[in-house]
Structures are given as C-alpha cells and as structure tokens.
Amino acid sequence: xxxxxxxxxxxxxxxxxxxxxxxxxxxxxxxxxxxxxxxxxxxxxxxxxxxxxxxxxxxxxxxxxxxxxxxxxxxxxxxxxxxxxxxxxxxxxxxxxxxxxxxxxxxxxxxxxxxxxxxxxxxxxxxxxxxxxxxxxxxxxxxxxxxxxxxxxxxxxxxxxxxxxxxxxxxxxxxxxxxxxxxxxxxxxxxxxxxxxx
Numbered sequence: 001x002x003x004x005x006x007x008x009x010x011x012x013x014x015x016x017x018x019x020x021x022x023x024x025x026x027x028x029x030x031x032x033x034x035x036x037x038x039x040x041x042x043x044x045x046x047x048x049x050x051x052x053x054x055x056x057x058x059x060x061x062x063x064x065x066x067x068x069x070x071x072x073x074x075x076x077x078x079x080x081x082x083x084x085x086x087x088x089x090x091x092x093x094x095x096x097x098x099x100x101x102x103x104x105x106x107x108x109x110x111x112x113x114x115x116x117x118x119x120x121x122x123x124x125x126x127x128x129x130x131x132x133x134x135x136x137x138x139x140x141x142x143x144x145x146x147x148x149x150x151x152x153x154x155x156x157x158x159x160x161x162x163x164x165x166x167x168x169x170x171x172x173x174x175x176x177x178x179x180x181x182x183x184x185x186x187x188x189x190x191x192x193x194x195x196x197x198x
Contacts, residue, residue, distance in 0.1 A: 041084050045091050057095035060163070065090065065170040068152065071144040072123040073132070074177035075186060090173060098165040105157065108168060112153035118175045119145045125178035131192040138193070 009032055014025070042062070049058035077083035103111075123145035126132040132141065152171050156164045176182055183190040 037080055037083075041080075041087060044084065045088050048088065049092060052092070054092065054095055057098075057166075058091050061091050061094045061166055061170065064152075064167050065094070065173065068145065068148050068171060068174045071141045071148060072119060072125065072174050072178050073127070073130075073141070074125045074174060075182055075188060076127050076129075094166055094169045094173065097169055098162050101165050101169070103165075103168075105160065108156055108164075111168065111172065112149075112156055115171050115175050116146060116149045116153060118179065119149045122178045122180070125183070125190070126192045128189045128192045131196060133193045133196045 010025070010029055013020070013028060046055060046058060049055045077086055120142070124132055124138060124141040132138050149171060152167050156168050156171075158164075180190050
C-alpha cells in the first residue's frame with residue numbers, strides 16, 4: 001500500500017517537473033515516505049485510543065507534546081516498529097498517568113524551572129539524519145522552545161487539574177529525549193550540526 005501511494009505521487013511529480021535533479025526526486029520521495037508512515041502511525045494510535053475509550057485525551061496529549069517537540073526535536077527511533085511502540089506508550093501512557101498523578105504545587109514549580117533550564121541549554125537537539133545546521137534556525141527554535149516551556153509552566157502552576165498534569169508530563173518527556181545522556185544510552189550521536197561547521 002505504501003509503495004503504491006509513494007509511486008503514484010512520484011509519477012505525478014516526475015510528469016509535472018521533468019527537469020528536476022535526481023537528488024531532489026530522492027529527497028521528495030523520502031519526505032513522502034516519512035509523511036506516509038507518520039500519518040499511518042498516528043491513525044493506528046488513535047484507533048487504539050478509540051478502542052480504549054481515551055481518544056479525546058490522546059488527541060490532547062498529541063497537541064501538547066507536538067507543540068513542544070516541534071521546536072525542541074530530540075531522539076527518533078531507528079525503525080518504524082519501535083517508533084510506533086514508543087509513540088503509543090507516550091500518547092496513551094501520559095493521559096493515563098495524568099489521571100493518577102499527584103504532585104504538590106512546589107514540586108511542579110521545581111520541575112518547571114528545571115525543565116526551562118534544560119530547554120535553554122539543550123534545545124533544539126538534532127539527529128544525524130536531520131542536523132540543524134543553520135544558526136539562525138537553531139536560535140529561533142531554542143527561543144520558541146523556551147517560550148513554550150514558560151507558557152506551559154504558567155498553565156501548570158495556575159491550573160491544578162488533569163490537563164495541567166498532562167502538560168507537565170509532556171514537558172518532562174520532551175526534556176528527557178533532548179538530554180545528551182539519553183542520546184548516549186541509545187547510542188545516538190549528539191550535536192550533529194557541529195560536524196558541518198568548518
């Protein structure tokens with residue numbers, strides 16, 4: 001199914017842009033394959049959430065986690081199956097833990113402060129396949145990550161409810177996957193952009 005989908009789109013691109021360089025074709029094809037897998041993975045997780053009766057919570061978790069992840073980046077799985085498993089644990093596990101977790105306001109404040117410092121120091125954390133080389137983009141992503149963490153922290157501290165607990169867990173999860181120690185544990189190279197600086 002994936003091959004047929006990708007093949008159909010690539011045929012259309014080749015027919016409409018015949019002068020495009022082969023490297024560009026390969027890059028677009030890779031992007032389409034990643035997009036296809038991302039959508040498929042997300043639909044599977046939402047189907048599981050629907051069966052478990054937590055679709056709304058999974059959608060909210062996807063939103064909160066996606067916002068902070070799109071500026072901070074971090075570790076990625078090396079294969080499709082492990083990516084699906086980890087994403088399922090995150091997007092289904094966080095809503096569940098949010099319902100049973102209780103932390104005092106002071107613990108939440110401490111965690112939020114530590115999280116903001118982690119984002120300030122380590123975001124954005126790139127990967128060897130997608131190094132973030134441009135200094136301006138890195139600065140914008142770091143600034144956005146810090147701003148998002150601050151906004152999240154304000155919500156977490158002001159609103160003592162299920163949603164704020166979910167946001168807190170999303171922020172903690174993202175902090176973990178941008179730490180150098182996490183890259184080391186999973187044997188992934190860190191600060192990949194440095195390899196492109198001459």
